[in-house]
Amino acid sequence: MRFTSEITSDGVTERHFTLNDAPGILWTPGGRDAGNRPLVLVGHGGGQHKQAPGVLARARHLVTVRGFAAAAIDLPAHGDRPVPGQLSEHLASIREQGAAGEPVGPLFPAYNAAVATLAIPEWRAVLAALLGTGEFGPAGYWGLSMAGAVGVALVAAEPLIAAAVLGLARADRLTGAAAAITVPVRFLLQWDDELVSRESGLTLFDSFGTRDKTLNVSTGGHLEVPRSEVEDSGQFLARHLGEAPAA
Amino acid sequence: MRFTSEITSDGVTERHFTLNDAPGILWTPGGRDAGNRPLVLVGHGGGQHKQAPGVLARARHLVTVRGFAAAAIDLPAHGDRPVPGQLSEHLASIREQGAAGEPVGPLFPAYNAAVATLAIPEWRAVLAALLGTGEFGPAGYWGLSMAGAVGVALVAAEPLIAAAVLGLARADRLTGAAAAITVPVRFLLQWDDELVSRESGLTLFDSFGTRDKTLNVSTGGHLEVPRSEVEDSGQFLARHLGEAPAA
Numbered sequence: 001m002r003f004t005s006e007i008t009s010d011g012v013t014e015r016h017f018t019l020n021d022a023p024g025i026l027w028t029p030g031g032r033d034a035g036n037r038p039l040v041l042v043g044h045g046g047g048q049h050k051q052a053p054g055v056l057a058r059a060r061h062l063v064t065v066r067g068f069a070a071a072a073i074d075l076p077a078h079g080d081r082p083v084p085g086q087l088s089e090h091l092a093s094i095r096e097q098g099a100a101g102e103p104v105g106p107l108f109p110a111y112n113a114a115v116a117t118l119a120i121p122e123w124r125a126v127l128a129a130l131l132g133t134g135e136f137g138p139a140g141y142w143g144l145s146m147a148g149a150v151g152v153a154l155v156a157a158e159p160l161i162a163a164a165v166l167g168l169a170r171a172d173r174l175t176g177a178a179a180a181i182t183v184p185v186r187f188l189l190q191w192d193d194e195l196v197s198r199e200s201g202l203t204l205f206d207s208f209g210t211r212d213k214t215l216n217v218s219t220g221g222h223l224e225v226p227r228s229e230v231e232d233s234g235q236f237l238a239r240h241l242g243e244a245p246a247a
Numbered sequence: 248m249r250f251t252s253e254i255t256s257d258g259v260t261e262r263h264f265t266l267n268d269a270p271g272i273l274w275t276p277g278g279r280d281a282g283n284r285p286l287v288l289v290g291h292g293g294g295q296h297k298q299a300p301g302v303l304a305r306a307r308h309l310v311t312v313r314g315f316a317a318a319a320i321d322l323p324a325h326g327d328r329p330v331p332g333q334l335s336e337h338l339a340s341i342r343e344q345g346a347a348g349e350p351v352g353p354l355f356p357a358y359n360a361a362v363a364t365l366a367i368p369e370w371r372a373v374l375a376a377l378l379g380t381g382e383f384g385p386a387g388y389w390g391l392s393m394a395g396a397v398g399v400a401l402v403a404a405e406p407l408i409a410a411a412v413l414g415l416a417r418a419d420r421l422t423g424a425a426a427a428i429t430v431p432v433r434f435l436l437q438w439d440d441e442l443v444s445r446e447s448g449l450t451l452f453d454s455f456g457t458r459d460k461t462l463n464v465s466t467g468g469h470l471e472v473p474r475s476e477v478e479d480s481g482q483f484l485a486r487h488l489g490e491a492p493a494a
Contacts, residue, residue, distance in 0.1 A: 191453075191462075202445075205464070206438075214475075215438075217452070217462035228461075228486060232479055239475060 001129040012063050019129060021081070022122045024073035025050050026130065027059045029244075038241035039069045039136035041123060041161075043147025045168075046108070046115075049079035057227075058142055061234050067244030068237070069136050073126055075150070076118045086114050105195040109172035112149035119150050124158055131160065140237045144168040144188060144225065145195075152204075156180040163240035165233040168222060170196050171203040178207035185213040186236045188229055193222045248376040259310050266376060268328070269369045271320035272297050273377065274306045276491075285488035286316045286383035288370060288408070290394025292415075293355070293362075296326035304474075305389055308481050314491030315484070316383050320373055322397070323365045333361050352442040356419035359396035366397050371405055378407065387484045391415040391435060391472065392442075399451075403427040410487035412480040415469060417443050418450040425454035432460040433483040435476055440469045 003026075005016045011030045016023065028037070040062050044055050050072035059070035077083040083091060090111040098104050130136050141164040143151035148169035155164045156177040164181075167188030171178075185208050189201040205215045214236070218226050252263045255277045262273045275284070287309050291302050297319035306317035324330040330338060337358040345351050377383050388411040390398035395416035402411045403424040411428075414435030418425075432455050436448040452462045461483070465473050 198449075202449075211466050213466055214473075215462070215464035217464070219458050219460055226461075228483075232482065235479065235482070236475070 001126070010064075012060060019073075019126055020122065021076075022073040022126065023050070023079065023081075024071060024126060025059075027063045027070045029063055029067055035135060035245065037067070037069050037136050037244050038138055038140065038237070039071065039127075039130055040140045040142050040237060040241075041127060042070050042072045043141070043143025043151055044072060044075065044078065045144060046111075046146035047078070050074045051079075054144075054225075058230055058233075061230050062142075062237070065231075066234050066238050068241070069130075071126060071130060073122060075115055075122070075146075077115070084118060086118065087111070090114055105170070105197075106172075108146070108195065109149065109170055109174070112146050112169070113153070113173050115146060116150045116153040120154050120157055123150075123154050127158065127160055138162040138241050140164060140241050141166075142233065142237070145222065148188075149174060152181070153177045155183065155185075163237055165236065167216075168193060168196055168201075168225070169204060170200040171207065172200065174204055175207040178204055179209045181208050182210050183212075184236075184240045185210055186233055187213060187215045188225060188233070189215065189217045190222055190224060191217050191219045195222045248373070257311075259307060266320075266373055267369065268323075269320045269373065270297070270326065270328075271318060271373060272306075274310045274317045276310055276314055282382060282492065284314070284316050284383050284491050285385055285387065285484070286318065286374075286377055287387045287389050287484060287488075288374060289317050289319045290388070290390025290398055291319060291322065291325065292391060293358075293393035294325070297321045298326075301391075301472075305477055305480075308477050309389075309484070312478075313481050313485050315488070316377075318373060318377060320369060322362055322369070322393075324362070331365060333365065334358070337361055352417070352444075353419075355393070355442065356396065356417055356421070359393050359416070360400075360420050362393060363397040363400040367401050367404055370397075370401050374405065374407055385409040385488050387411060387488050388413075389480065389484070392469065395435075396421060399428070400424045402430065402432075410484055412483060414463075415440065415443055415448075415472070416451060417447040418454065419447065421451055422454040425451055426456045428455050429457050430459075431483075431487045432457055433480055434460060434462045435472060435480070436462065436464045437469055437471060438464050438466045442469045 001019045003017045008030045015026045062068040062070045145168040148166045151166045152174045163184045165186045248266045250264045258277045309315040309317045392415040395413045398413045399421045410431045412433045434452045
């Protein structure tokens with residue numbers, strides 16, 4: 001992990017890094033101190049990147065309200081990263097179907113699964129590097145939509161993630177991984193989601209193997225998750241990851 | 248409204264009162280001060296009463312964490328109150344069906360509707376009396392199970408209730424009242440509720456006329472609402488009723 005820049009403003013320190021091919025950002029409270037600060041990996045949605053407004057809002061909330069650290073990376077084919085061969089056909093199909101006015105939601109599970117195959121080793125390497133500094137932990141994950149689908153697979157595979165906020169993902173291709181998850185999960189759905197049907201979302205919630213799971217449903221479409229869910233999810237993570245040390 | 252006793256302990260002042268036939272309790276932060284303290288009416292479940300552990304836990308949370316006032320009353324046929332004729336047949340059916348090992352859930356909507364008919368004028372009188380002191384407001388409501396069913400009817404009928412936490416209630420007989428509700432609603436369901444099926448609970452959530460509604464689902468049975476939902480519901484009410492004045 002190579003840190004390339006550091007800037008502190010409004011009480012938040014933002015450090016850019018790269019690890020292998022993945023560019024990332026680590027946010028911590030300004031005036032950082034040593035040891036045992038909970039760390040949350042914040043995933044970005046399809047077509048977004050590590051500095052998308054939703055990612056920044058969640059990271060900033062975790063750092064300023066909870067005193068946590070937060071990290072985000074650009075996933076393959078996102079931000080400034082090239083489109084790998086494994087994803088180009090999926091993306092072409094989504095574009096074509098969208099241009100033809102056909103529903104694209106059914107194409108996302110296969111695309112998200114292909115992204116997850118590439119993204120999981122990257123996320124795990126970032127997590128290992130950050131936990132290896134001895135400054136952070138325990139770790140959580142927060143991701144909706146594509147990052148929700150990637151997150152289900154990641155949390156199932158990575159035992160160092162102790163709690164997760166997931167959501168806006170269809171059940172297709174994910175029920176097996178969901179069943180393998182045993183850590184606390186907060187799952188978010190939008191009641192009028194144009195990409196994730198109520199039935200498919202509820203099926204995925206039902207599939208999680210953990211008994212400690214809560215489902216929060218809000219009205220509105222895929223992109224209308226209310227700000228209050230950011231606050232409530234931060235509280236959920238604080239319950240399970242613990243409080244940050246005083247600055 | 249006649250106050251009959253007052254005691255302060257652990258920072259909470261508890262005043263018992265009666266209004267017509269209903270005995271009630273008003274909880275406020277110790278060292279009360281004047282004006283504009285949000286007030287939450289806390290309903291009790293079937294077979295419970297104004298000092299049931301769940302009611303006390305919610306009232307204490309609202310007072311100590313949020314600085315709110317909270318009020319509870321014994322509904323007809325609950326606590327020390329006699330069983331009115333309108334309820335005795337319903338209760339006899341529930342007892343018989345339970346003794347025969349038959350599911351009793353389907354009998355509750357009619358019973359709850361009969362309770363609501365008696366309870367709504369009582370709750371409205373309590374609310375009018377407390378708001379009339381000029382010390383409290385705006386007002387919210389918090390009730391699950393029987394108090395959820397009564398609450399749907401009450402919130403639909405009482406325009407002075409500005410936000411409500413409801414839940415653990417079946418859709419039967421309630422979708423019309425739910426559709427008339429236009430204030431923010433937090434609706435709680437238990438995913439393994441032995442009295443409220445997932446389908447019926449989701450139908451009731453779907454029926455609420457307000458666009459500002461959120462559904463929170465937890466695992467476990469009817470009596471296993473996690474403590475964290477008390478905290479999150481308090482935060483929901485604070486968002487909509489505002490912050491209490493400093494002590």
